[in-house]
Amino acid sequence: MGEDNTAGLRAVPRPLDVELPRPRLVDRLxxxxxxxxxxVTAGAGFGKTTALAQSVRANLLAPRGVDAWVTCLPDHADGNRLAHAxxxxxxxxxxxxxxxxxLLALRRTAPLDVCLFLDDVHELPDGSPGAALLADVVRALPGTAHLVFSGRCAPALPLARREAAGDVVAVRTxxxxFTDAETAALARSFGRRPADDLCGWPALIRLSLTAGRSASWRYAAEEVLSNLSGPMRTALAALVVLGCATEDEVGSVAGVPVDLERLAETVPLVNRLDDGRYRAHDLWSGLTRTDHLRGKAVEVLVARGELAGAGRIACRAGxxxxxxxxxxxxVRTTLSVLPCTTARRWLEAVPADRAGEPAFLLLKAAVSHAVDFGDPSIDGLVDRACARLLDAGDHEGAAAALGQAVITAHSRGDLVRLLDLAGRAQRLDTDSPVLRLVRHSVSAxxxxxxxxxxEALVHLALAPVAEVPRALAVSTTRFHVHCLSMCGRGxxxxxxxxxxxxxxxxxxHAATARWFDGExxxxQGDDPDSTARDEFVARALHTVIAASFGEITAELPGEQENPRDAVLACASHAAVAVVRGEEExxxxxxxxxxxxWPVDVKVAERHLRRFLTLGYVLNDELRDRWDNTDLGTSHRRALAAGRAFLRARRGDLRPTLPEEHALCFLPLPWSLELACRHAAAGRTKLGAWLADRVGPAVHRRLRDLAQDPDLAAGAAKLLATVPAPPGHPIGVEVLGPLRVTRDGVAVDAPELRRARVRQLLGLLVLRPVVTxxxxxxxxxxxxDPAGAARNLRVTLTHLRRLLEPERAGGEASYCLRADGDTIRLSRGGLLTADLWSFxxxxxxxxxxxxxxxxxGDPLPDLADLCEAEIGRLRARHVENLVELGELRLVTGDPAQAGSLAGRALELEPFDPRAHRLALAAALRARNPQRTTEVRARVLASLRELCVRPDPATEILLRQTAVSS
Known part of the structure; x- marks a missing residue:
C-alpha cells in the first residue's frame, strides 16, 4: 500500500486545447x-500519445498497478542510454x-504489476543495441510486468510466440x-462543425476545427502559421527542428526571446511535457521552414550531448x-568509446561521391578500431584523413585524427608509429585545449x-583535461590511472x-588499482564500452586475480608480437600453471x-612489475633485479609478499604478511602453503582469513596438503580449527514442526527423535548466541551443574551428527560453533533456517x-520455554498477512486478499487492520453473501471488545451495509 503510482511519469504529455475523453479507447488500453x-501503431497525428496519457490518468484514479513512461529519442538506439532512461x-x-x-527493476515492483510505456518506439532502428535491449526484455518479461510499445510502426521484436498465445493486444489505426460520434463531440467542444473529408484522423480533425470548418489540413495549417508573429513562427520552427527542447534552448536557436507557454496555447499540437520541455507534433515539420536554423539547432543538440539527434538533422536535410x-x-568526443550504431548509420547515409572525404574516412577508421584494432586499413584511413584535414586548414580535425591514431597505435603496442605521431602533433600550429591534450597524450x-x-606522468600532469570534451578527458584519465599503477602508485x-x-x-579501474596495491x-561487472584491446588486458588481469582464489579462467593466446602484451600472456599463463600445481x-x-624479451628491455621489465610477486618467486634474474631497484609503494608491497613466501619455504617465519597481501599478491596454492607453515608454528589467523574470504577451495586444497610431509602438520591444524563448509545446503525449518533438510530433502535422522536435540536446535535458531x-x-x-553440563555435551554431539553426519573426525564443525562459553549456529552460507529467512x-x-x-505454530518444542518470543513471531506473521493482502487488493485480486485476511484473523481474531482488509476485499469481490458474513464477524468482534469502530472501519461498515 502507499505505492507512488506517478513514478516515472515525468514526460507524459498533458492535455492541450480540448482533450476529448475517449472511454472506448481507454477501456481497450x-x-x-x-x-x-x-x-499501439499508427501514423503521425493519430493521437497515440494522447490516448496512452489518458490511460495513465485513468489508472491514477483507480490504480491497478504502477505506470512508468519513456519517450524514445534517436540517442536511445544506444542500448546503455535506453536502459538508463x-x-x-x-x-x-x-x-x-x-x-x-x-528486468530486475521491473521485478522490484512485485507483487504490484508495473506497466512500462515506450512511446515513439519507431526511433529505435531495427538491429540497433536499443532494439536488442527491448528484445531481451520481451523474452524474459516478468509475470507482473507489462509493456506498451507505441510508434508509427511495430518494432521488430520476438512476439510470435506471445501473439500465438493471445498475450499481445494490438491497437491499430x-x-x-475518431468515430463520427467522437468527431461530433470534439466539434461541439469547439463550437464548430467538423470537416467531412478527414477520415477520422484526430490531428487533422483538431487542426481543421482550430483553423476553420472548410479548410483542408494544409490550408488550415497555413492559416495558423500566417496568423503567428514572426518571432512565434521562428520559435515554432526552432522547436520543430529540435524535437523536444526547453524554452532557453528554443530561444538560443531562434535567436529571439520566446514564450513557449503562449506558443502552446496558440498553436495546436504543441505540447508541454511534465518535465518542463516542449514538443511540436511531427505534422508541423512539413509545414515550417527550418533550413536556416539547422546550424544553431545542431549546436544545441551537440551541447547537450545528443550527437545522434544532430546527425539525424543533417542526414534528413542531406x-x-x-x-x-x-x-x-x-570521434573527437568519444574516441575509444565510439557509439558504433550511430557512426555506422551516418556512414550508410553518406552518398558514395562524398564517402572519400576526410571526416568520413576518420569515422570509418574509428568504427574499424572499435571492431578490430589490428585491422591494417585503419592507419591508412586515419593518415589520409589527417593529411586532407591539414590541407584544408582544419587543425582541430587533424588533432582528432591524431587522437584516433594514437589510440590504435597504443592498442597495438606500436612504438615506432607512436613516435612518428608525436612528431606530427608538435607540427600542428594551433594551441586549442584539444590539441594541447593530444600533444601531451601522444608524448605520454x-x-x-x-x-x-x-616521464609519461609528467606529460599527463600538463594535459588540460578540464578544458576538453568529457569523453576525451575520460580516455586521458584512464591512461593516467594506468601510468600511476605502472609506477607502483596504486x-x-x-x-x-x-x-x-x-x-x-x-x-x-579503482578496484583493479587497489587490488594490485594489496587491498x-x-x-564490478564488465565494461560495456570496452574495445577488443580493453578486453585483452582485462582478461589477463582477471586471470591473475582469479588465481588468488584458486580459479582457472580462459587463457590468453600464448604468442604476442610486442613485449607489453607478451608480459600479460606470460603472467596469466604462469598464474594458471601455479594453480594447477605446475610450478616448474x-x-x-x-x-x-x-x-x-630480456630484462634490459625497459618496457617489458616495467610491465613485468605489474605482476611482481609472480616474477620474483619464479625467476632468479628478476629477483636480483628488483631486490636492487627503487620501486613504487605497490610494488614494494608485492615484493615483500614474495620475500615472505620464499623465506617461509626456508623456515624463516619472522616477516608477518598481512592477510590481504597474501590474497592479492600470491596465487592460492602459495598463500595456503604460507598459511600451513604459519599454522604449524601455532598461528592460524592467515588460514582462517583465507577460508572465510575464498570459500570451499581452501579446504579442498588443505586436504591435499595434509598428504604433503612438509606441510601436513600445518594443514591438519587448520582443518581442526577452521571449519569447512558442508558439501550440500543444510536447512532448518522451525515455522511449524521441526524439520532438517539436506539439498532440500527432509532427513529422518535418529537424533531428531531426541526432544533435547530438537529443543537445543530450535533455541539456537531463535537466538543468535546462547551461553x-x-x-x-x-x-x-x-x-546439578555437573550433570547438566554432561547432558549438554552429549546433546551437542548428537546435534553435530544431525547437521553434518559426513564431517570427518578431527575437522572443525561448520554449522555448530561452540567457542568457549557460547554456542551458536553459523548463519548464512550453506546453513539456512526458515526463521532467519522470515x-x-x-x-x-x-x-x-x-x-x-x-x-504452522512455530517452535512447538519450545512453546512453554520461549512463549514471549514465539508470540512476537506470530504477531509479525499476522502483520505480513495483512500487508500482503493489502497489496493483493490494490492489484485487483480481492479473493486472495480476503483469504489472507481470513488467515490473519484465525491467528488474531481482534486485529482491526485485518478486519478492514476483510471488509474491503468482500466489497471488491462483489459477493453479497460473503460481504454479509464478514460484516457480521466484524460487528461481533467489536461487541465482544466493547469498543466502537475506528473511522476507517466505520466507513467500510457503512459501505457493506449498502452492498449487502
Whole structure:
C-alpha cells in the first residue's frame, strides 16, 4: 500500500486545447493490465500519445498497478542510454545499464504489476543495441510486468510466440481514428462543425476545427502559421527542428526571446511535457521552414550531448558538410568509446561521391578500431584523413585524427608509429585545449611504450583535461590511472579514478588499482564500452586475480608480437600453471619470456612489475633485479609478499604478511602453503582469513596438503580449527514442526527423535548466541551443574551428527560453533533456517515469500520455554498477512486478499487492520453473501471488545451495509 503510482511519469504529455475523453479507447488500453504486451501503431497525428496519457490518468484514479513512461529519442538506439532512461522511469536510476538491470527493476515492483510505456518506439532502428535491449526484455518479461510499445510502426521484436498465445493486444489505426460520434463531440467542444473529408484522423480533425470548418489540413495549417508573429513562427520552427527542447534552448536557436507557454496555447499540437520541455507534433515539420536554423539547432543538440539527434538533422536535410563536422566531433568526443550504431548509420547515409572525404574516412577508421584494432586499413584511413584535414586548414580535425591514431597505435603496442605521431602533433600550429591534450597524450603514450611511465606522468600532469570534451578527458584519465599503477602508485591511481571517472568506470579501474596495491576489494561487472584491446588486458588481469582464489579462467593466446602484451600472456599463463600445481612450468614460462624479451628491455621489465610477486618467486634474474631497484609503494608491497613466501619455504617465519597481501599478491596454492607453515608454528589467523574470504577451495586444497610431509602438520591444524563448509545446503525449518533438510530433502535422522536435540536446535535458531549457562538452565533446570553440563555435551554431539553426519573426525564443525562459553549456529552460507529467512524477507517487504514459509505454530518444542518470543513471531506473521493482502487488493485480486485476511484473523481474531482488509476485499469481490458474513464477524468482534469502530472501519461498515 502507499505505492507512488506517478513514478516515472515525468514526460507524459498533458492535455492541450480540448482533450476529448475517449472511454472506448481507454477501456481497450486497460487490457494492458491483463496482457504482457500492448502494441499501439499508427501514423503521425493519430493521437497515440494522447490516448496512452489518458490511460495513465485513468489508472491514477483507480490504480491497478504502477505506470512508468519513456519517450524514445534517436540517442536511445544506444542500448546503455535506453536502459538508463528506463531505469530512471522506474525509479531505479542508480543501477548499471543493461537488460538484466531493467528486468530486475521491473521485478522490484512485485507483487504490484508495473506497466512500462515506450512511446515513439519507431526511433529505435531495427538491429540497433536499443532494439536488442527491448528484445531481451520481451523474452524474459516478468509475470507482473507489462509493456506498451507505441510508434508509427511495430518494432521488430520476438512476439510470435506471445501473439500465438493471445498475450499481445494490438491497437491499430482503425482503433485510434475518431468515430463520427467522437468527431461530433470534439466539434461541439469547439463550437464548430467538423470537416467531412478527414477520415477520422484526430490531428487533422483538431487542426481543421482550430483553423476553420472548410479548410483542408494544409490550408488550415497555413492559416495558423500566417496568423503567428514572426518571432512565434521562428520559435515554432526552432522547436520543430529540435524535437523536444526547453524554452532557453528554443530561444538560443531562434535567436529571439520566446514564450513557449503562449506558443502552446496558440498553436495546436504543441505540447508541454511534465518535465518542463516542449514538443511540436511531427505534422508541423512539413509545414515550417527550418533550413536556416539547422546550424544553431545542431549546436544545441551537440551541447547537450545528443550527437545522434544532430546527425539525424543533417542526414534528413542531406547536409553532408554538416554531417562531416559532426563526424569529426563524434570521434573527437568519444574516441575509444565510439557509439558504433550511430557512426555506422551516418556512414550508410553518406552518398558514395562524398564517402572519400576526410571526416568520413576518420569515422570509418574509428568504427574499424572499435571492431578490430589490428585491422591494417585503419592507419591508412586515419593518415589520409589527417593529411586532407591539414590541407584544408582544419587543425582541430587533424588533432582528432591524431587522437584516433594514437589510440590504435597504443592498442597495438606500436612504438615506432607512436613516435612518428608525436612528431606530427608538435607540427600542428594551433594551441586549442584539444590539441594541447593530444600533444601531451601522444608524448605520454610514447614515454610509457618506451618503459618510462614516470616521464609519461609528467606529460599527463600538463594535459588540460578540464578544458576538453568529457569523453576525451575520460580516455586521458584512464591512461593516467594506468601510468600511476605502472609506477607502483596504486593508491594514487584508485583515487584519481574515483575522482575523475564516472561511477561505473571509476569502480572498475579503482578496484583493479587497489587490488594490485594489496587491498582485497570487490570487483564490478564488465565494461560495456570496452574495445577488443580493453578486453585483452582485462582478461589477463582477471586471470591473475582469479588465481588468488584458486580459479582457472580462459587463457590468453600464448604468442604476442610486442613485449607489453607478451608480459600479460606470460603472467596469466604462469598464474594458471601455479594453480594447477605446475610450478616448474610457470618457471619455464618466465624463462622463455626473458629469453625473447630480456630484462634490459625497459618496457617489458616495467610491465613485468605489474605482476611482481609472480616474477620474483619464479625467476632468479628478476629477483636480483628488483631486490636492487627503487620501486613504487605497490610494488614494494608485492615484493615483500614474495620475500615472505620464499623465506617461509626456508623456515624463516619472522616477516608477518598481512592477510590481504597474501590474497592479492600470491596465487592460492602459495598463500595456503604460507598459511600451513604459519599454522604449524601455532598461528592460524592467515588460514582462517583465507577460508572465510575464498570459500570451499581452501579446504579442498588443505586436504591435499595434509598428504604433503612438509606441510601436513600445518594443514591438519587448520582443518581442526577452521571449519569447512558442508558439501550440500543444510536447512532448518522451525515455522511449524521441526524439520532438517539436506539439498532440500527432509532427513529422518535418529537424533531428531531426541526432544533435547530438537529443543537445543530450535533455541539456537531463535537466538543468535546462547551461553552454556542459559542452555542448561532452560533445558535441564532440575539437574546439578555437573550433570547438566554432561547432558549438554552429549546433546551437542548428537546435534553435530544431525547437521553434518559426513564431517570427518578431527575437522572443525561448520554449522555448530561452540567457542568457549557460547554456542551458536553459523548463519548464512550453506546453513539456512526458515526463521532467519522470515525475518529477512519481512524486513525487505518480500511478504509473499515470508508468508509462504509459515507452516504452522512455530517452535512447538519450545512453546512453554520461549512463549514471549514465539508470540512476537506470530504477531509479525499476522502483520505480513495483512500487508500482503493489502497489496493483493490494490492489484485487483480481492479473493486472495480476503483469504489472507481470513488467515490473519484465525491467528488474531481482534486485529482491526485485518478486519478492514476483510471488509474491503468482500466489497471488491462483489459477493453479497460473503460481504454479509464478514460484516457480521466484524460487528461481533467489536461487541465482544466493547469498543466502537475506528473511522476507517466505520466507513467500510457503512459501505457493506449498502452492498449487502
Amino acid at each position: 486497460r487490457c494492458r493490465w491483463s496482457r504482457p504486451i500492448t502494441l 528506463i531505469l530512471h522511469a522506474l525509479g531505479d536510476s542508480g543501477r548499471d545499464p543493461g537488460a538484466p538491470e531493467v 482503425g482503433d485510434l481514428a 547536409d553532408w558538410d554538416l554531417l562531416a563536422r559532426l563526424a569529426v566531433d563524434l 603514450v610514447a614515454a610509457e611504450m618506451a618503459g618510462e611511465p614516470e 593508491q594514487d591511481a584508485a583515487e584519481l579514478a574515483e575522482r575523475m571517472l564516472d561511477d561505473d568506470l571509476a569502480s572498475r 582485497a576489494v570487490e570487483f 612450468l610457470a618457471r619455464d614460462l618466465y624463462k622463455r619470456h626473458l629469453a625473447r 552454556r549457562e542459559q542452555a542448561v538452565d532452560l533445558l535441564w533446570p532440575d539437574l 525475518h529477512d524477507l519481512s524486513a525487505a517487504d518480500q511478504l509473499d515469500q515470508a508468508v509462504a514459509l509459515w507452516r
